[in-house]
Structure formats: C-alpha cells, structure tokens
Amino acid sequence: DGGITQSPKYLFRKEGQNVTLSCEQNLNHDAMYWYRQDPGQGLRLIYYSQIVNDFQKGDIAEGYSVSREKKESFPLTVTSAQKNPTAFYLCASRIAGGPADTQYFGPGTRLTVL
Amino acid sequence: AQSVTQLGSHVSVSEGALVLLRCNYSSSVPPYLFWYVQYPNQGLQLLLKYTSAATLVKGINGFEAEFKKSETSFHLTKPSAHMSDAAEYFCAVSTGTGANNLFFGTGTRLTVIP
Secondary structure, eight states: OOOEEEEOSEEEEOTTOOEEEEEEEOSOOSEEEEEEEOTTSOEEEEEEEEETTEEEEOTTOTTEEEOOSBTTBOOEEEOTTOSOOOEEEEEEEEOSSOTTOOOEEOOOEEEEEO | OOEEEEEOSEEEEETTSOEEEEEEEEOSSOOOEEEEEEOTTSOEEEEEEEOSSOSEEEOGGGOEEEEETTTTEEEEEESSOOGGGOEEEEEEEEOOSTTOOEEEOOOEEEEEEO
8 A cells, every 4th residue: 555654653762862754655756845733833844855965954953963864764863952842743645746646654753841 | 925814813612503613815916716724733724716717615524615806805614513513723825926835824723512
C-alpha cells in the first residue's frame, strides 16, 4: 500500500538532547513537509522540500533542521535550540504540481520533553 | 497573502442534527480551499477540496462545502451528524504561488451528543 510512515509514534526526550523524527513516503511525491501542531493553534509549517537536496524554511524553522537526500525520505531533527519542542509533529507529501494538489499526511509523532 | 479563519473552536451537535462548520478565507489570488479531518492522535485526512470546477463540492462521509466568493466563505456541512463524525476539522487555503503551500485555520473540534 502506498502511504506515508512516521516513526516513532511517541518519543520522549530529555532537555538538551537532539532527536530525529523519521518520515518516509512511497507515493513518488516530489514535495514533502513538516508541520508542528499545538492545541488551539492549528498546523504551522516548519520546513518543506520541493525536490531532492533542496529545502526551505517555513514559518517556525528556528531550532529545527532537515535533510532531503532521497526522494522518499525527509527526516526532521529537533535540536536543543528549540525551546518548547513538546508537540505533535506531522509530515506530509504531495506531487509538486499545481495549487490544487492534495497534501497527504502521515500518522504523526508525539514528542514530549521530560 | 492567504489566510483562513474558522469561527468556533468547539461545536456541539446532537446525533442526527445538521453539522455546520464555518470557514472564511482571505486570498490575493483565486483560492484553492481544502477541508481536512483529524481523529485523535492521527494524521489529517482530506474530506474535500475546491478547485474552481464547481462551487458545491461533495466529499467523503456525506460532507459537502459550498464556495461563496461574495462571502469569502467555504463552510462545511453534513445533513445528519453521526457519532463517528466527532473529530477536529481544519480548513486550509493554498498559497497558489511559488511552492503552493497550505495555510491552515486553527481548527474546530466537533462533538456529537447521543
């Protein structure tokens, strides 16, 4: 089955540690996205990538980093510079066509800082 | 610039009653509009989208939405609520330029009362 997988589903981190969230898709989509979701704030864009080896900052990129070495993979690293990392993180992908193309979402990773 | 406003962070309806979730948009270009649904601790699933082909858009699970340019609205409706409709609903607008990123509203949590 085609889809987007995120791992792990739950992640606990101690303050000061970097952690990496995995996102893999087998939909052959060109564009991939990372969002952060906090209660009452909707989804906010962290980073996006329209093509391999290229990515752009979104609205809240500070304290995060990404890479796009393969079309299928877009891992997100939450660094110790992110002051409030506890949140639900969602990865998405879409064919990089026009503005009506649908973004498809993974099941999410819930990160908790202890 | 594009943005969406969802009126009402929480909506409660009785089972069998009409569901109406409100979304107003602002866009400097012809908008492409989306409704997504999110069940607890899951990713987002597309309900329907407006792509300028027809102003009344039918989606999955009996939902539909009507694009009204004069009111800059794209409200989501369902004639008869079911218990399984309880979830969070997000309206989103495509930026329509450049990377065609989505900009999300803050969401509306729907509760269905038996």
